[in-house]
Amino acid sequence: MANRTLRRGEASSGGGGGGGGKSASLSGALSFEPSSLIYGKKLSESEMERALEQLYIPRAEDGKVDARGVSHQLLVPHRGRMSRVSIRPTKPSTFDAHWKYFSQATPLALNVKKSAQDGQDEKTVKDRKRAEAREVRAQGGQAAATAKKVGVNKEFFRQLKAILRILIPNTRCKEVILLALHTAFLILRTYLSVLVARLDGYIVKNLVTANGRGFLRGLGLWFALAVPSTYTNSMIRYLQSKLAIGFRTRLTRYAHDLYLSPKANFYRIINLDGRVESADQYITTDIARFCETLSALYSNIAKPTLDIIIFNYQLANAIGGRGLFGLFISYYLTGRILRAAAPAFGKLAAIEAKLEGDFRGAHGRLITNAEEVAFYNGSAIEESILNRAFKRLVKHVGSIYKVRVAYSMTEDFVLKYAWSAAGYGLIAMPYLTGNKAGSADEGGSTAASKDAGVAARTQGYVGSRRLLLSVSDAGSRLMASYKDLAELAGFTSRIYVLLQVLHSLDRGHYQSLPRPDDLSAHQPFYDLGSIKGRVTRGSEDVELSHVPIVAPAPGVERGGEELVKDLSLRVKPGMHVLISGPNGVGKTAVARVLAELWPAFEGEMRVPDAKRTMFLPQKAYLTTGSLKEQIIYPHAVPQCSKTDAELMEILGAVHLAYVVEREGGFGARKTWTDVLSGGERQRFAFARLLYHAPRFGILDETSSAVSTDVEGLMYQAAKERGITLITISHRPSLMRYHTHLLHLGGEANSWKLEELEGSNEALSFEEEIKQLKNQLRDVEKWEKRVEVIKKELSPKA
Numbered sequence: 001m002a003n004r005t006l007r008r009g010e011a012s013s014g015g016g017g018g019g020g021g022k023s024a025s026l027s028g029a030l031s032f033e034p035s036s037l038i039y040g041k042k043l044s045e046s047e048m049e050r051a052l053e054q055l056y057i058p059r060a061e062d063g064k065v066d067a068r069g070v071s072h073q074l075l076v077p078h079r080g081r082m083s084r085v086s087i088r089p090t091k092p093s094t095f096d097a098h099w100k101y102f103s104q105a106t107p108l109a110l111n112v113k114k115s116a117q118d119g120q121d122e123k124t125v126k127d128r129k130r131a132e133a134r135e136v137r138a139q140g141g142q143a144a145a146t147a148k149k150v151g152v153n154k155e156f157f158r159q160l161k162a163i164l165r166i167l168i169p170n171t172r173c174k175e176v177i178l179l180a181l182h183t184a185f186l187i188l189r190t191y192l193s194v195l196v197a198r199l200d201g202y203i204v205k206n207l208v209t210a211n212g213r214g215f216l217r218g219l220g221l222w223f224a225l226a227v228p229s230t231y232t233n234s235m236i237r238y239l240q241s242k243l244a245i246g247f248r249t250r251l252t253r254y255a256h257d258l259y260l261s262p263k264a265n266f267y268r269i270i271n272l273d274g275r276v277e278s279a280d281q282y283i284t285t286d287i288a289r290f291c292e293t294l295s296a297l298y299s300n301i302a303k304p305t306l307d308i309i310i311f312n313y314q315l316a317n318a319i320g321g322r323g324l325f326g327l328f329i330s331y332y333l334t335g336r337i338l339r340a341a342a343p344a345f346g347k348l349a350a351i352e353a354k355l356e357g358d359f360r361g362a363h364g365r366l367i368t369n370a371e372e373v374a375f376y377n378g379s380a381i382e383e384s385i386l387n388r389a390f391k392r393l394v395k396h397v398g399s400i401y402k403v404r405v406a407y408s409m410t411e412d413f414v415l416k417y418a419w420s421a422a423g424y425g426l427i428a429m430p431y432l433t434g435n436k437a438g439s440a441d442e443g444g445s446t447a448a449s450k451d452a453g454v455a456a457r458t459q460g461y462v463g464s465r466r467l468l469l470s471v472s473d474a475g476s477r478l479m480a481s482y483k484d485l486a487e488l489a490g491f492t493s494r495i496y497v498l499l500q501v502l503h504s505l506d507r508g509h510y511q512s513l514p515r516p517d518d519l520s521a522h523q524p525f526y527d528l529g530s531i532k533g534r535v536t537r538g539s540e541d542v543e544l545s546h547v548p549i550v551a552p553a554p555g556v557e558r559g560g561e562e563l564v565k566d567l568s569l570r571v572k573p574g575m576h577v578l579i580s581g582p583n584g585v586g587k588t589a590v591a592r593v594l595a596e597l598w599p600a601f602e603g604e605m606r607v608p609d610a611k612r613t614m615f616l617p618q619k620a621y622l623t624t625g626s627l628k629e630q631i632i633y634p635h636a637v638p639q640c641s642k643t644d645a646e647l648m649e650i651l652g653a654v655h656l657a658y659v660v661e662r663e664g665g666f667g668a669r670k671t672w673t674d675v676l677s678g679g680e681r682q683r684f685a686f687a688r689l690l691y692h693a694p695r696f697g698i699l700d701e702t703s704s705a706v707s708t709d710v711e712g713l714m715y716q717a718a719k720e721r722g723i724t725l726i727t728i729s730h731r732p733s734l735m736r737y738h739t740h741l742l743h744l745g746g747e748a749n750s751w752k753l754e755e756l757e758g759s760n761e762a763l764s765f766e767e768e769i770k771q772l773k774n775q776l777r778d779v780e781k782w783e784k785r786v787e788v789i790k791k792e793l794s795p796k797a
């Protein structure tokens, strides 16, 4: 990832806020450079505001990459300057190559396979599959359901290996260099520790022999060692953090590339799959914690392992081969005891992450619906919902602390006290048994030689003692890292499930369930695992042929619910269709199928290329960014194909021209949901339709908050621009802008398509005038009748 600050000269003209200059068209966009306001210098607040107008610089045409694999350069504000960050999207071939690592059965499915291998009959396997799907639904996501199997086991290492392919894609990547540097500093620190241990012995020896010069020399060396030691420690921490952020960047980019792929996997994971709940928690928090734990674990395992090898080698000289053997026996026993005492840290970590996600999700829901909740005075109930989610989290965390008490006690006892006692014994042995130079029996007869003997023994003991303390410390860190490893298993399982689900959804593979045994043969069964409908892109018309409109139900045993039976419809350009019917009948569902958000379970669907159709959903969506970006969405400023004057004309057509002045120009950036009224938001959505002018516009109650007169003008403007309209609405007044009516909601999910007579606006107006005149003719008759009723009701005199 290249990240550099823009310098003078790299900038040329571009779309500033509210100016009249023409922004680059898509083909011209390749040479588009940011506004001349953006320099390497610090930007003032107003300059920054204008610079923020541009999100990125395209480097290749939509969806393509340049020779360096860069699709665009993001402009990122950083410390008052603008930085350019080259974005290299993950190649489709990389996803294809990784698919085999993520397509393998998850623990859930493994169980089903295993039972089949165990010789259980097909029915038992089906029943188990259904029971597991129920479990997933009840627990709110696969991560929770599979938490039981989470731990340091074969499955964990398989999952970790798959993720490591993303984190370290090749041997020349930045992370490998960081790892090498990190390892070099770890070795250096161990070497410095050995020097410190020796120096410790040397200082004490000089102290015991009252050698002042030697003592001062020792102290001087001590300070000389302090400088590289502290530098080494800081570098280890720095490189560990760099590694964590490097891993996080790779994993987040990879997840984003899958999550936000053109197949709208973010929609699929939320609506068409029950395995991952709160994907945002996975991507924002879990990935970060996974990367931090993983990079810390490398230091926590590599450093103590290295320490143990080197210190033991040093100690071998002091305590002999037998002593060393004794040490290894004590390591082995410690490992066994701690493993037996360790609770299921992985499972606990996975559940904690899920509960954190639930709590965050509850807050997210409140933010999204703040106005509605405030109107209903719903604070009290919302607070209960939030508190309940928080309480569940706190209770779980509290229980983790409790189980940790017993484990920490065992850990402390074994690693601090038992190890030290064993260490004293092992170090003392050569001295007590007289196998060591300077041991008690070898003392000479003179006072001087006795002193020298004591000094040598003290030096040897202090040096060994320090080495032993270092070994003990390294051992305890190594043992403690088992706990981190178990926690890493928890995060690994969550990240793996996320990537696995995203990979499978990207390939159109959904959760599958067997047909229920009690479903009669003529009843349809719509399982997401067996989608038989065919979809062709690139057609001139919108065409459905025997396609049932089905609300998918991921993980539900009886499959999706059929809303409309066997829909066949061909909409040619110029054929404007109004879709109507009662609430909940499946009108929006038709749009979802046409947009390929919901699958066509059967039949055949032919639709134009994505760029030639535009869907305006029921809820008018406003993006973050400038006023201009509200009109051109989902284009970004560099792709804007219209001048500001042309955009003004579009706003005029939807009666929004006044907004530009009111809000401070096209470059104004605000929280648009707060400043625009419901009707204005809908009109912005219509402006988007006019800006993009697609061949087909599919509008779902897009003008329900707009007055009928303006609504009429907007529809006329759309038709004048050659847009064929497929409108979902309850408003009969809209009939006059359509040539056909598709009525949903007949018996047995049937539908009816009829041609609307006199459907052109002029004829329709005449018809309305005729009807009104007929009604006016009866006014006199009704007035007479009112008089009669009044008389009858008046009290008799």
Ligand SMILES: Nc1ncnc2c1ncn2[C@@H]1O[C@H](COP(=O)(O)OP(=O)(O)OP(=O)(O)O)[C@@H](O)[C@H]1O
Binding pocket: 271, 551, 552, 553, 563, 582, 583, 584, 585, 586, 587, 588, 589, 590
């Ligand atoms: N995300 C979803 N997942 C599964 N089923 C859904 C989903 N959204 C809606 N449904 C189901 O599909 C049915 C039809 O919904 P749809 O939104 O198409 O209704 P509609 O006819 O547009 O209604 P309205 O006039 O109220 O907007 C709903 O009754 C509901 O049972």
